[in-house]
Amino acid sequence: xxxxxxxxxxxxxxxxxxxxxxxxxxxxxxxxxxxxxxxxxxxxxxxxxxxxxxxxxxxxxxxxxxxxxxxxxxxxxxxxxxxxxxxxxxxxxxxxxxxxxxxxxxxxxxxxxxxxxxxxxxxxxxxxxxxxxxxxxxxxxxxxxxxxxxxxxxxxxxxxxxxxxxxxxxxxxxxxxxxxxxxxxxxxxxxxxxxxxxxxxxxxxxxxxxxxxxxxxxxxxxxxxxxxxxxxxxxxxxxxxxxxxxxxxxxxxxxxxxxxxxxxxxxxxxxxxxxxxxxxxxxxxxxxxxxxxxxxxxxxxxxxxxxxxxxxxxxxxxxxxxxxxxxxxxxxxxxxxxxxxxxxxxxxxxxxxxxxxxxxxxxxxxxxxxxxxxxxxxxxxxxxxxxx
Amino acid sequence: xxxxxxxxxxxxxxxxxxxxxxxxxxxxxxxxxxxxxxxxxxxxxxxxxxxxxxxxxxxxxxxxxxxxxxxxxxxxxxxxxxxxxxxxxxxxxxxxxxxxxxxxxxxxxxxxxxxxxxxxxxxxxxxxxxxxxxxxxxxxxxxxxxxxxxxxxxxxxxxxxxxxxxxxxxxxxxxxxxxxxxxxxxxxxxxxxxxxxxxxxxxxxxxxxxxxxxxxxxxxxxxxxxxxxxxxxxxxxxxxxxxxxxxxxxxxxxxxxxxxxxxxxxxxxxxxxxxxxxxxxxxxxxxxxxxxxxxxxxxxxxxxxxxxxxxxxxxxxxxxxxxxxxxxxxxxxxxxxxxxxxxxxxxxxxxxxxxxxxxxxxxxxxxxxxxxxxxxxxxxxxxxxxxxxxxxxxxxxxxxxxxxx
Numbered sequence: 001x002x003x004x005x006x007x008x009x010x011x012x013x014x015x016x017x018x019x020x021x022x023x024x025x026x027x028x029x030x031x032x033x034x035x036x037x038x039x040x041x042x043x044x045x046x047x048x049x050x051x052x053x054x055x056x057x058x059x060x061x062x063x064x065x066x067x068x069x070x071x072x073x074x075x076x077x078x079x080x081x082x083x084x085x086x087x088x089x090x091x092x093x094x095x096x097x098x099x100x101x102x103x104x105x106x107x108x109x110x111x112x113x114x115x116x117x118x119x120x121x122x123x124x125x126x127x128x129x130x131x132x133x134x135x136x137x138x139x140x141x142x143x144x145x146x147x148x149x150x151x152x153x154x155x156x157x158x159x160x161x162x163x164x165x166x167x168x169x170x171x172x173x174x175x176x177x178x179x180x181x182x183x184x185x186x187x188x189x190x191x192x193x194x195x196x197x198x199x200x201x202x203x204x205x206x207x208x209x210x211x212x213x214x215x216x217x218x219x220x221x222x223x224x225x226x227x228x229x230x231x232x233x234x235x236x237x238x239x240x241x242x243x244x245x246x247x248x249x250x251x252x253x254x255x256x257x258x259x260x261x262x263x264x265x266x267x268x269x270x271x272x273x274x275x276x277x278x279x280x281x282x283x284x285x286x287x288x289x290x291x292x293x294x295x296x297x298x299x300x301x302x303x304x305x306x307x308x309x310x311x312x313x314x315x316x317x318x319x320x321x322x323x324x325x326x327x328x329x330x331x332x333x334x335x336x337x338x339x340x341x342x343x344x345x346x347x348x349x350x351x352x353x354x355x356x357x358x359x360x361x362x363x364x365x366x367x368x369x370x371x372x373x374x375x376x377x378x379x380x381x382x383x384x385x386x387x388x
Numbered sequence: 389x390x391x392x393x394x395x396x397x398x399x400x401x402x403x404x405x406x407x408x409x410x411x412x413x414x415x416x417x418x419x420x421x422x423x424x425x426x427x428x429x430x431x432x433x434x435x436x437x438x439x440x441x442x443x444x445x446x447x448x449x450x451x452x453x454x455x456x457x458x459x460x461x462x463x464x465x466x467x468x469x470x471x472x473x474x475x476x477x478x479x480x481x482x483x484x485x486x487x488x489x490x491x492x493x494x495x496x497x498x499x500x501x502x503x504x505x506x507x508x509x510x511x512x513x514x515x516x517x518x519x520x521x522x523x524x525x526x527x528x529x530x531x532x533x534x535x536x537x538x539x540x541x542x543x544x545x546x547x548x549x550x551x552x553x554x555x556x557x558x559x560x561x562x563x564x565x566x567x568x569x570x571x572x573x574x575x576x577x578x579x580x581x582x583x584x585x586x587x588x589x590x591x592x593x594x595x596x597x598x599x600x601x602x603x604x605x606x607x608x609x610x611x612x613x614x615x616x617x618x619x620x621x622x623x624x625x626x627x628x629x630x631x632x633x634x635x636x637x638x639x640x641x642x643x644x645x646x647x648x649x650x651x652x653x654x655x656x657x658x659x660x661x662x663x664x665x666x667x668x669x670x671x672x673x674x675x676x677x678x679x680x681x682x683x684x685x686x687x688x689x690x691x692x693x694x695x696x697x698x699x700x701x702x703x704x705x706x707x708x709x710x711x712x713x714x715x716x717x718x719x720x721x722x723x724x725x726x727x728x729x730x731x732x733x734x735x736x737x738x739x740x741x742x743x744x745x746x747x748x749x750x751x752x753x754x755x756x757x758x759x760x761x762x763x764x765x766x767x768x769x770x771x772x773x774x775x776x777x778x779x780x781x782x783x784x785x786x787x788x789x790x791x792x793x
Binding site for chain 1: 391392393394396406410414417436439441442443451455456465487499500520521522523525526527528529530531532535538539540541542543544545546547548549550552553554555556557559560561564565569570571573574575576577578580582584586590592593597599600601602604605606607609610611612613614617618619620622632633635640642643645646647651674676704707708710713714715716717720723725726727728732736743744748749751752753754
């Protein structure tokens, strides 16, 4: 959420404390592993942080202390937006709930993101993104139909999307404030946000009291539609056929014009019914070509096909590099390649102004410059570990 | 102060299925005035998808359409005709935002490029949602949710059994990523308009956003640093069993353990069986991966013997991040979501009282609301083409007869 606003020019303070580092800071691998080994401390400059903390101003403040809270509140006075994702009630306990912050800055926009919301019978839910997507009804639809069970992903795919969804909420609130001068509090429950993303299956229950089965790589309408094995080890190509002329073009490309008249596949309805047989025929063909060969042949005749790219193929790909999805930045701990601007705005494209902030890197900026604290006070508080 | 966050924004939506319509829905639900431009006679293709009440297909009773198109108005229009083009330009002149998700080449062949439309309305923010974007070697490739998902690399790296095809996530997930990202980027461009005094073109590529946010994140740096890379590993995630989805008595449970303390909580939840209290397991979760198989063999029966409700209770009581794999039925029947006021109830013409998922988040001063249900096909032709642009009843009949609307 934060870096999306920062990428577009917002000044974003990331408030951290070494006493309870953000989990993304401690997921390996790290850029400061060697340094940390020498001092025996926990490395905090993970590659995750190098990517997601770009354009941020990292400052350290222990806001569980009264001094930390006082300084945080001072900073809020010059901030338009406050972002927090603690368990509900923590900010209030710290004296920094919305009602408190509003007194300091009446038009502040505050967003509180949590798993299940600030109230309700299960508001204290202990989760991560991967569990939230199961609660919200998404994982139910994720699985190979032939295996008959939901398939877990190897990462929390929804997590970044939650952050983006939060950014949407914040931007809407900022617009309202720009027009009316009024701030507000956004209560963002990941469970609820995710549950808005399964419209079809929800309506199947609403209308017909049925739970739709997972589609796997198939489609409710398009046929053929799937991910097929191609030449080489663990190489696959996705193909989606929508219109009848695309079906004919596919048959021609496979050198099987006779298939068009095959009564098993004569229209979309029949192709859906006989999808398994059709898949076998298509696989037999795709196995003889590389995934890019299949893609070029089919795209040439207007059929949507594209490889299932593996990691090296994605990062070395000429298209993604041409679109500057991967860019090199100069980080204090060394050159790094990170992801760039995820959407391309023609006039205000945004940029990586500064690399992933290190922990507490901008303390001087925040406390000396922005708050104008005298050296004596900074030293005194430093000794009390307020800036740890 | 009352009112809605995005009121006063005029949006033209020229797209189908999910990525453009769900984006339009996000804006409409927060107060934007969204006009859907649909194909004459057939409309948005999601009108054909259903599900339909009692499985009886009807162009105005498709569940997917009704869900994705709340709070919008509908006109029918064929901009490939000369008159249709004029009407489209008139609509653009009055719009702040245009959202489209046409296949590559279509907007150009219709003469509806950003270059041309920005001359009609320099303040226009035009958001184009596509699988590969407006530029780059693949920008002419036709694409759908499936190809976007696979192009991003997320499928191959993160989802599926290693000896099977990479798998799709959730439900048309790549399309939803496109929609939400487009809504954010559009809002940014509208904000920027105050500074610039003019609009701009938002190029939203579904494969870009997925690749950047799910493959970027960390993997791009690791690959760049030492050439390391990996593929989907089926059930196991970055940490050990019990992270993953497990069969239980009446369904499945999803767990995710990242911290050592959570493993200890899991051991307690199981009633501290002797095998689990072995200190060799009390190590960081990503190191515990080494013992994942042993742990799975011992702990799987514990899951299988218990119901979702039992497991949910005891795991949460021991602070283990966990939850049942909910079906649509489970979500719609959730007491917690009900008490939170998550659902919205309204009358859908031709169907009756309907209750569906509502606001994605709660805004304290400008709450989400269902002001009008999803429109019937061309429901607002008279109101907009007649009322706003002065076409008479006779005109509208002629326009319909000649296939313009």
